[in-house]
Amino acid sequence: MGDRDFIVQNGIVRHHPEGGVGYILADKISEFLGIARPESPSYPDREEEIADRLMLSNSELYKLLTGKEEVPDHLPNIPHSAMTDFFRMLHLIVAYNIDPRRCTSEASFERVKLMVYIVRGVPVDLPSLIFWNIMKEADSSR
Known part of the structure; x- marks a missing residue:
């Protein structure tokens, strides 16, 4: 260890x-x-293991959160306004309650992964x- x-x-x-x-x-x-x-492997403790199992690239995460097929090149964050209503609401909950020191106008891919883990039932x-x-x-x- x-x-x-x-x-x-x-x-x-x-x-x-x-x-x-x-x-x-x-x-x-x-x-x-x-x-x-949680007693089982969970995020963030087993982040690599979970990420490997879900295998989502940044462009796949963008498509999932926005519902759009075309992904802009070199996107460092996902704008809050580009997200679907569901992910926009989840983003506000996460931004204000779990990760409050960050801005709410956009989501880093680290925060996006956390949101997807929550939606997919990954223990956090x-x-x-x-x-x-x-x-x-x-x-x-x-």
């Missing part, structure tokens, strides 16, 4: 504010929010996802 796998499964991050060490546990996030963590470990979002935010603020 690599360091990343250990961190994902146990939700531990070390933070050194002014020389100190702090710990955040995904299990504590789960306990605080009252959200059970929200405490672990919150943990990884905290880690990304901490890394970007350095």
Whole structure:
């Protein structure tokens, strides 16, 4: 088991504010929010395994979310206005409640994958996802 796998499964991050060490546990996030963590392989812990099973390219994701057959070249995000009504509503729910620090006028392909996983019934470990979002935010603020 690599360091990343250990961190994902146990939700531990070390933070050194002014020389100190702090710990955040995904299990504590789960306990605080009252959200059970899935026992089966779940997103984001087994993202590669899940992505391989669903095998959706960015252009396939674009077609699924927009209902359009033609995909623009080099599209970095999917505009909110291009999505079908269902995915537009799901995007707002995810943007405001799960991934709130991001904009709502467009969806990154990372967020799009999360939305497709939710729709397809892939188990999502929200405490672990919150943990990884905290880690990304901490890394970007350095």
